[in-house]
Amino acid sequence: MNALISTALSGVVLMFVGLFVRNKQHIKFFAIAAILIAFIANLAQYPSVELGGYVMYGMIEVTKFGVIFNAVALGATLLYFLLSGSEFEKVGEHVGDYFALIFFILAGITLASSFSNLLMLFLAIEIMSIPQYILAGADKKSLKSNEASLKYFLMGSFSTGILLMGITLIYGAAGTFDLSGLGVGAGSVHPLALCGIILIVFALSFKVSAAPFHFWTPDVYDGSPTVFTSFMSTIVKAGAFVAFLRMFHTSFAGGSISQHWTLILSIITAVTLVIGNFSAVFQQSVKRMLAYSSIAQAGFMLFAVVAMNNLGGQGIVLYAAAYSIATIGVFAVLMKLKDYTFEGFNGLARKQPLLAAAVAVFMFSLAGIPVTAGFFAKYFVLSAAIQHGHLLWLVIIAILCAAISVYYYFRVIIAMYFKTGEPEVEPVSGGFKAALILTIALVLVLGLFPNLLLCWI
């Protein structure tokens, strides 16, 4: 609750700060301070929910899980600001607005982790989406950015419509918007509810870019200004996932209803894994490869939703943290390069050893190699699926795909370390290096001791 209030307020304040403060550096510092306050305010709420959550007017339910997830999202955003905050000014004039929009998205994410009413779900998803349409088109002079924005907006509106339709149908079947009172899990399944659930699965699959609803992803992520792609493909996606998880675990788990959507969702998961990984293999641009990799990683996160158990819940928090931190780090380095193709990375290890080492660690993490956070993230989602018992076929597909993913992640490492070249790198400040070292340390610490994060849930 604290997180929601502080992010929403910060967003509004930042909009006006942009009017009065001309120095863009100051705006950035202000944003960093605001996110720090939100982070602390959010954690301050932890003691009060430690023994159980509480519900606000039947709309919002603050739980331990929600608070920890918010902490991960806000902490990752803090890292994002530290690493890429100075890139904001390169996009356009209105730096204050961009920061404000990011804060609004965060407000949506904090809502997504704690809604207890279908209307709030709808609000959360919309608050997350609309600022993204603007951010995707922030580079007004670039045709690709405009295309990305329009495409995202059109596709996004459709999926919003589908989500709303699904909510309506469920309301028709259950007679209430309240998550705990839906009761569709018990007894026989009302056909209306079934249609509603399927529509919601489709809409949320679109939001998390699961195949076959992923077609917008590569173009939007590729066309948007890189600094915003970094945010959209990580933290926002994790936010959509937590909404997905909350929705299905509280309302549709158990009973005969879960059989219906589990099958559909596991097929979506398999397709997402296969399409994401195979398409990523053929990319020539690292930015586009990361777009497809985000689809592939979404496939792994879907495991947590399909498996419907505690391990899945822990898994999604760890996965969100591991994936977001690593991808934000890679994007931060990518923005320092002139050339976004794989060849652009050739010989980076000689020229900028720290940047290369950082990218190598992040790639290891994304590929799920031990001693990085990504390993335990994959471990948890896979074990959630194995514990579920009936998803072994999906686990086998996931493993084959994980092996494929090594191919495209390691292409970057090969380019940096084993090939020679003269990459064009922008000058790197000491602060950036410090933030990068902090990020590497986080990835390694979470890879060695995931319980530092998990012991809170």
Added chain:
Amino acid sequence: MLTVLLILIPFIAGLIAFGLKGSGPKVLGIISSLATVVISIGTWCTFRTTPDSLNFVADWIPQLGSQFRVGLDGMAVMLCLLTAVGFLLIFITIYSRNYENPGSFYGLMLLAQAGLMGVFTAYDALLFYVFWELALIPVYFLCSMWGGEKRIAVTFKFFIYTFLGSLLMMVGIIYLYFQTPDHSFSWTTFSSLPLVPEQQKWLFWVFFIAFAIKMPVFPFHTWQPDTYEQSPTPVTMILSGLMVKMGLFGLIRWCLLLVPQGVGMWADVAIVLCIIGIIYASAIAMVQNDLKRLIAYSSIAHIGLMCAAIFADNEQSLQGALVQMFNHGINIIGLWIIVDAIQQRLGVKNMDQLGGIARKAPRMAIFFVIICLANIGLPLTNGFIGEFLMFSGLFQYNHWFMAFAGLGIILSAVYTLGMIQKVIFGESNDLTETTTDLQPGETLALSLIVMMILVLGVYPKPMLDLVSSTTEVFNKVF
């Protein structure tokens, strides 16, 4: 505590080496590997008196029930000793060489050693998996940065291949984890799980494929000759002398006892694969012209025999395989040292360009012949005792298997003697006239190896005693 030191010393030395320049890393490498040898001999002595004091447990991830649990049994003591000695030999051999970027080179070598030690000592499945991967990453970088011209593609294939195997193993580990009553990864719990035959039937394969890729066993061997050929020779020594032992070790520790009935069901299939591998690899080795590839294929054949012996389901063959793991490690490192010495001096490794080296470099020739004979398994060399035990065990299991595997020995004699003849005897040519004899470092390393070959060939009892504690455990299982 000694066990932890085995991992910690190379690990810390490796991290420090990254920051050193000039000849600093070399000296550090020698010091660290000497210290590791001393410690591993210390563990051997401790093992004879108070084996329990070698175990060490600390909390790692309490939520998962995973612990930092390391310990040593006879087999592990032997393999740690092999790893320690192997690295010392490698570092002595390459002391006079200068590698580009020595800090990273030695750092990665030492990290690989730490990973190997971890694999051999881990008694917690998750920890084992982590070390299993950790040993691979430095080797991947070593091959890709200092290897031959096709190195990038070849080592990439090697990495993805082994990574896929490891992931399969991880599924097996997670599955077993959920079967444990107290949700733990401890080896003791894993090995006492009451699994029904249906479970063991498929669990066997997820573990076996992971280990078979590492060894490698036919048909999972395709990465191996290319990787051995393209890697810088010190790394090839690590790969063929030490890392393949990870596969055999994993098979014994993490497969045989975990899914004994699964092993029983599939042992014949596995042995047939091994025997196909032995004959196939030997046949290819006979027609090889490239020295490195020849030794690579001969290694497939030898490993195939050890793997078959492990599946042969009796104490004798298992004991033979264990002793042979040590001896094969020593011998093949010796062979690579000589191949490397030739390649360094003459710049070629094709046998038709060589010949008549004996006259120019007599010391090298003597060492080469002795090591080759040990590799064939001639009596009085260390190779003999292991092969004898393995064949006698295989014979008790199934006569036909023994007969076909025995073909491998004959073929091995054919290609090894052929190699000796082509490389060091015969007419010398313009190129080989320029050969110089071994340098002090190489001589020292090779003399140590030849000493071990002869001593263990005449008096193998210490090794047999060391591994007997491991084989006894298995005797109760079968």
